[in-house]
Amino acid sequence: xxxxxxxxxxxxxxxxxxxxxxxxxxxxxxxGGGGLVTALRSLVAHHDVTWIASAITDEDRVVAAEAGGAVxxxxxxxxxxxxxxxxxxxxxxxxxxxVIANPTxxxxxxxxxxxxxxxxxxxxxxxxxDDGYVPVNRxxxxxxxxxxxxxxxxxxxxxxxxLYLAPRLVRDARPDAVLAHFVHIPWPDAELWHVLPxxxxxxxxxxxxxxxxxxxxxxxxxxxxxxxxxxxLGEGALERTHVxxxxxxxxxxxxxxxxxxxxxxxxERELVARRPERIVLRVDRTDPSKNVVRGFLAFExxxxxxxxxHGRVVMLALLDPSRxxxxxxxxxxxxxxxxxxxxxxxFETDGWxxxxxxxEDDFAASLAAYKQFDVLLVNALxxxxxxxxxxxxxxxxxxxxxxxSENAGAHEELAEWVVSINPFDLGGQxxxxxxxxxxxxxxxxxxxxxxxxxxxxxxxxxxIGAQLSDFDAAAARRRAAATAG
Amino acid sequence: xxxxxxxxxxxxxxxxxxxxxxxxxxxxxxxGGGGLVTALRSLVAHHDVTWIASAITDEDRVVAAEAGGAVxxxxxxxxxxxxxxxxxxxxxxxxxxxVIANPTxxxxxxxxxxxxxxxxxxxxxxxxxDDGYVPVNRxxxxxxxxxxxxxxxxxxxxxxxxLYLAPRLVRDARPDAVLAHFVHIPWPDAELWHVLPxxxxxxxxxxxxxxxxxxxxxxxxxxxxxxxxxxxLGEGALERTHVxxxxxxxxxxxxxxxxxxxxxxxxERELVARRPERIVLRVDRTDPSKNVVRGFLAFExxxxxxxxxHGRVVMLALLDPSRxxxxxxxxxxxxxxxxxxxxxxxFETDGWxxxxxxxEDDFAASLAAYKQFDVLLVNALxxxxxxxxxxxxxxxxxxxxxxxSENAGAHEELAEWVVSINPFDLGGQxxxxxxxxxxxxxxxxxxxxxxxxxxxxxxxxxxIGAQLSDFDAAAARRRAAATAG
Numbered sequence: 001x002x003x004x005x006x007x008x009x010x011x012x013x014x015x016x017x018x019x020x021x022x023x024x025x026x027x028x029x030x031x032g033g034g035g036l037v038t039a040l041r042s043l044v045a046h047h048d049v050t051w052i053a054s055a056i057t058d059e060d061r062v063v064a065a066e067a068g069g070a071v072x073x074x075x076x077x078x079x080x081x082x083x084x085x086x087x088x089x090x091x092x093x094x095x096x097x098x099v100i101a102n103p104t105x106x107x108x109x110x111x112x113x114x115x116x117x118x119x120x121x122x123x124x125x126x127x128x129x130d131d132g133y134v135p136v137n138r139x140x141x142x143x144x145x146x147x148x149x150x151x152x153x154x155x156x157x158x159x160x161x162x163l164y165l166a167p168r169l170v171r172d173a174r175p176d177a178v179l180a181h182f183v184h185i186p187w188p189d190a191e192l193w194h195v196l197p198x199x200x201x202x203x204x205x206x207x208x209x210x211x212x213x214x215x216x217x218x219x220x221x222x223x224x225x226x227x228x229x230x231x232x233l234g235e236g237a238l239e240r241t242h243v244x245x246x247x248x249x250x251x252x253x254x255x256x257x258x259x260x261x262x263x264x265x266x267x268e269r270e271l272v273a274r275r276p277e278r279i280v281l282r283v284d285r286t287d288p289s290k291n292v293v294r295g296f297l298a299f300e301x302x303x304x305x306x307x308x309x310h311g312r313v314v315m316l317a318l319l320d321p322s323r324x325x326x327x328x329x330x331x332x333x334x335x336x337x338x339x340x341x342x343x344x345x346x347f348e349t350d351g352w353x354x355x356x357x358x359x360e361d362d363f364a365a366s367l368a369a370y371k372q373f374d375v376l377l378v379n380a381l382x383x384x385x386x387x388x389x390x391x392x393x394x395x396x397x398x399x400x401x402x403x404x405s406e407n408a409g410a411h412e413e414l415a416e417w418v419v420s421i422n423p424f425d426l427g428g429q430x431x432x433x434x435x436x437x438x439x440x441x442x443x444x445x446x447x448x449x450x451x452x453x454x455x456x457x458x459x460x461x462x463x464i465g466a467q468l469s470d471f472d473a474a475a476a477r478r479r480a481a482a483t484a485g
Numbered sequence: 486x487x488x489x490x491x492x493x494x495x496x497x498x499x500x501x502x503x504x505x506x507x508x509x510x511x512x513x514x515x516x517g518g519g520g521l522v523t524a525l526r527s528l529v530a531h532h533d534v535t536w537i538a539s540a541i542t543d544e545d546r547v548v549a550a551e552a553g554g555a556v557x558x559x560x561x562x563x564x565x566x567x568x569x570x571x572x573x574x575x576x577x578x579x580x581x582x583x584v585i586a587n588p589t590x591x592x593x594x595x596x597x598x599x600x601x602x603x604x605x606x607x608x609x610x611x612x613x614x615d616d617g618y619v620p621v622n623r624x625x626x627x628x629x630x631x632x633x634x635x636x637x638x639x640x641x642x643x644x645x646x647x648l649y650l651a652p653r654l655v656r657d658a659r660p661d662a663v664l665a666h667f668v669h670i671p672w673p674d675a676e677l678w679h680v681l682p683x684x685x686x687x688x689x690x691x692x693x694x695x696x697x698x699x700x701x702x703x704x705x706x707x708x709x710x711x712x713x714x715x716x717x718l719g720e721g722a723l724e725r726t727h728v729x730x731x732x733x734x735x736x737x738x739x740x741x742x743x744x745x746x747x748x749x750x751x752x753e754r755e756l757v758a759r760r761p762e763r764i765v766l767r768v769d770r771t772d773p774s775k776n777v778v779r780g781f782l783a784f785e786x787x788x789x790x791x792x793x794x795h796g797r798v799v800m801l802a803l804l805d806p807s808r809x810x811x812x813x814x815x816x817x818x819x820x821x822x823x824x825x826x827x828x829x830x831x832f833e834t835d836g837w838x839x840x841x842x843x844x845e846d847d848f849a850a851s852l853a854a855y856k857q858f859d860v861l862l863v864n865a866l867x868x869x870x871x872x873x874x875x876x877x878x879x880x881x882x883x884x885x886x887x888x889x890s891e892n893a894g895a896h897e898e899l900a901e902w903v904v905s906i907n908p909f910d911l912g913g914q915x916x917x918x919x920x921x922x923x924x925x926x927x928x929x930x931x932x933x934x935x936x937x938x939x940x941x942x943x944x945x946x947x948x949i950g951a952q953l954s955d956f957d958a959a960a961a962r963r964r965a966a967a968t969a970g
Contacts, residue, residue: 111676112600112601114599115596115597115909116597116773120779121910121911122786122911126912189673189674189675189676191674191709194892195909196907196909197907291601294605297605381600422606422679422680424605425606426607427611428606
């Protein structure tokens with residue numbers, strides 16, 4: 001891998017640092033620790049990175065206005081980084097984020113629409129596109145172009161479904177730049193894009209294909225993208241774009257460290273004090289794509305078939321309430337709570353409640369549960385990768401078995417060592433829970449170790465290395481084409 | 486086209502003749518006039534056809550038991566045909582028909598599932614597969630094998646989504662037979678098949694790929710099938726199967742004749758007596774795939790934007806109530822009625838009701854409306870072909886304009902002469918209705934004539950000819966392979 005220091009422009013909707021005012025009116029920087037920030041930490045540490053992100057808070061906008069461009073910042077972990085916050089009209093940003101990106105595009109890419117009834121492509125949706133998604137992407141492209149003017153050799157690295165249009169706008173002004181885009185969510189089949197009007201679906205594909213590299217977590221999503229690109233834009237659509245698949249990963253050392261922090265140990269003591277004999281764990285956002293309700297229905301079938309588990313096995317559901325301002329999410333959380341009440345009312349006995357539901361955002365509690373589970377259920381309908389499937393086995397201390405949806409991106413890597421499930425198949429999931437709980441210890445340990453080995457050998461450094469190789473190959477293709485021309 | 490008399494075994498769930506007892510207890514034969522019977526009429530007229538179909542009524546089962554095999558019959562139109570009715574256990578047939586074929590497979594292939602909530606692959610579904618779809622297909626395969634034993638050179642021509650497993654069972658016993666299958670509904674993207682458990686989705690694909698020829702109405706559905714076959718079964722999956730696309734059609738002469746029958750003329754007089762200045766027509770079953778509710782929402786938007794249409798334009802919706810014993814269909818009909826009441830309550834004036842809804846099966850009324858429409862709205866979510874889009878223009882007398890969903894199979898043929906719509910786009914449909922109504926007469930007539938020319942030059946004879954050519958090519962490949970071997 002090239003060790004040279006590179007110039008990179010990272011572009012994502014949410015940045016590594018945001019600003020607020022504290023009670024006495026002074027500015028506070030908040031350093032996020034989300035998946036992308038963690039994933040790119042070594043990139044920031046070893047290279048010259050300018051990170052472009054939306055100015056989201058009022059104080060973000062003040063910072064952006066004061067700077068007129070980028071500010072020098074440090075990301076979580078301490079590495080320096082130039083940060084450029086892009087201000088948007090708040091109403092446009094709301095349309096961009098709360099109408100188009102989530103839920104329209106997210107729903108589409110996760111197969112969440114009930115197409116008989118939704119979506120209705122109506123004036124509100126078109127307005128949100130034209131006066132939300134388009135201008136936000138245009139503002140991002142403008143910021144990228146200004147940064148590129150100062151760093152003409154920088155590689156631009158776009159992220160995710162918020163920014164499908166920006167690459168085309170950058171490409172039109174800078175035909176020579178190396179542009180890459182990583183899509184962190186599933187790419188659905190070509191037909192599903194037909195739900196969007198032609199202008200939108202073409203815009204999405206033309207935007208992505210303005211990149212030299214488009215990356216996905218799995219070969220399956222990459223294949224679907226190649227197909228939809230050719231279906232919508234014709235056979236030559238992929239000529240200049242390399243579509244790759246490299247699954248993102250986690251920082252194993254960081255998880256080993258976090259698992260021993262006092263906050264986690266405290267949570268773990270609490271959990272151990274009340275834990276049942278066996279724990280079937282799930283840790284998810286309350287996103288409909290996570291398929292939480294079918295998980296409870298499957299657990300109910302398991303309890304029906306296995307009276308010997310009553311009083312001994314508990315499903316522990318740690319659910320981060322997600323996007324509750326979107327009605328579909330509020331309804332889904334209500335459905336979750338309804339099912340838990342119903343299943344518990346059916347089976348609970350004195351001293352045993354079969355489903356232990358915790359709706360809160362408590363990372364330390366999740367880590368404690370990662371250590372203590374016997375079975376981890378990841379039954380997403382569709383999921384770009386699913387980091388929980390990689391994180392939890394790293395720190396588990398009970399030979400925990402991973403029951404994993406065949407439609408989670410991580411399944412492409414981990415299939416050999418998990419109990420695979422079809423997320424629509426209730427009986428199959430009930431049977432998988434039973435198989436996982438009944439698996440003998442040596443087998444459980446062997447599988448758990450194999451998952452850890454895989455995650456450790458294909459860690460974030462490996463993922464970053466794969467991205468940089470793709471960038472280098474793209475730059476080489478550009479040089480070769482320039483020489484040939 | 487080869488004029489030689491061929492031996493053919495046609496296999497479809499519903500046959501061309503069914504039986505009942507009339508009031509005095511004597512047997513009555515009922516000759517159906519459905520799409521498939523009409524389509525295959527000339528095949529029956531010119532060739533030696535054995536038609537294998539389910540024994541559906543009690544009297545069908547009596548006939549099957551008496552015959553012990555095929556009976557000599559005549560189909561509607563008078564051509565002779567050997568008819569073999571296959572008796573099934575009624576409970577198995579109910580599971581086959583009312584749990585698997587409709588709704589599971591039909592819903593899947595038309596993108597009608599709300600995947601967050603349905604389907605649940607549960608014990609009932611697995612039971613319906615194992616003890617419904619499988620044995621019904623096995624019974625069909627057994628009947629085909631018996632008929633093939635008597636006519637070893639016959640080509641077997643399977644139809645539609647009821648019979649995906651039968652070809653594999655026939656192939657296993659008769660590796661040399663020429664087998665063909667026509668799928669009359671859309672083929673969805675590969676990913677959607679992942680909703681079914683692996684055994685089912687593999688069974689569907691392996692069954693179809695046991696045929697020499699698999700035909701669809703459009704290149705789009707054929708392409709989706711090639712992809713899902715390779716995704717699920719591997720790269721060599723298509724080696725021995727030719728996947729073709731030939732859109733089915735209608736009998737233009739028959740429609741010209743029917744349009745002048747007294748029953749239709751009577752209905753037409755009634756319609757003319759009460760007709761508004763302009764009619765926007767839809768003629769559909771109340772199937773959720775037909776997208777009736779969004780049609781009303783679009784018409785509402787049209788009325789909002791065009792007050793000059795009030796009192797002058799009516800949407801006439803002739804809806805055949807379909808499969809009301811399936812809850813999703815009953816709910817969809819309720820939603821239809823709710824929307825009609827709402828839109829009418831909002832706009833109706835003395836003497837003008839904007840939506841004229843007729844929920845009944847009245848073919849003569851449909852034909853009368855075919856003659857009288859100004860705009861025909863076909864806005865299906867997804868539709869294998871949509872025969873209404875071909876039938877109605879043939880007999881229309883008012884320069885009627887076809888507004889056609891880009892996801893209806895007929896769109897692949899007729900796009901040039903229709904007003905195309907995205908069925909999810911309400912504003913686009915409202916605008917299309919306006920464009921169609923506002924189109925000047927010469928343009929309307931030119932388009933209507935072009936559609937008629939296309940339908941007449943690519944009629945049922947053309948479609949049958951294309952099938953026979955595919956059969957001949959398959960037989961030639963088999964002979965070449967046998968010689969080479």
